[in-house]
Amino acid sequence: MFTLAELEQAHAIVAAAVPATPAHAWPLLSSRLGTDVVVKHENHTPAGAFKVRGGLVYVDNLKRTQPDVRGLITATRGNHGQSVAFAGRRNGLPVTIYVPRGNSVEKNRAMAAFGAELIEHGSDFQEAREEAGRHAARESLQMVPSFHPDLVRGVATYALELFRTAPDLDVLYVPIGQGSGICGCILARDLLGLKTEIVGVQSTEAPSYALSFAARTVVTTNSADTSADGLATRSPDADALAIILKGASRIVQVSDAEIADAVRILWTDTHNLAEGAGAAPLAAALQEKPKLxxxxxxxxxxxxxxxxxxxxxxxxxAAAPAEAGAA
Known part of the structure; x- marks a missing residue:
């Protein structure tokens, strides 16, 4: 999909707006898992998530190859939309974003704060995405997909940072939404010639990629009813699946209850705030603790x-009883 030189170029684009995020070894997490643990903190980007990297690289390339582009449009549950809004504002492009009804109020506010026009449509991401596509055709806007080579190249820059900081990782747990993150990790690992095992993580309530991985072909689901909205995908991308099939060792499914435990653990053990998708890798590692x-x-x-x-x-x-006892 891209060379190491092209990944380095993407990193330079990202670094102009997003400083390298830390990769910390947390003793309490290591004690809890019974082994050495390193956390890559993509919660520390200016948009609070890894996807801002992809938006910056996608829009940079778009401006160079299509300088007359009128505006951007996309669909999201939140982080992809913030990425496009952030990059659009930085490059002087208007951005329209479709979100499903009942979407995260705070993510909606963040996208609007970056200057995007928000439109609510449909009951889930898939319905919002389909309507965004129709709007793009009517208004001759550039539809920004959830999975694209430039998006993957952008988000792969966090994997480049991580693997150069910790090239000796035996296994890396990565959440899967539409697939750009795990694909970026797989491709960066391979370009650097490393042997790190990469494990995808999905919700038990949104297992489309896990089902597709097992079937070795795209399997869609009728719903993606998880509170971890970054994992709420019911229609996998075929190109992403091809990369995952080639480069991931397995996909672990975790419940919302396990994700909630992991959010709580990350707060108590590292004092870092994690959204559901961000906590899912820890939930999967805890599930697989004996293997680690x-x-x-x-x-x-x-x-x-x-x-x-x-x-x-x-x-x-869960915190209340302990606090009451301490009092």
């Missing part, structure tokens, strides 16, 4: 854009 003895483990904390209400429901009820 003696291995150096990487976790991609892909974002921290969690609504306060969801954080309260997932974290505070």
């Amino acid at each position: 003895v003696g291995k150096r483990v990487g976790l991609v904390l892909s974002g921290g854009n969690i609504d306060l209400d969801l954080f309260r429901r997932w974290v505070m009820p």
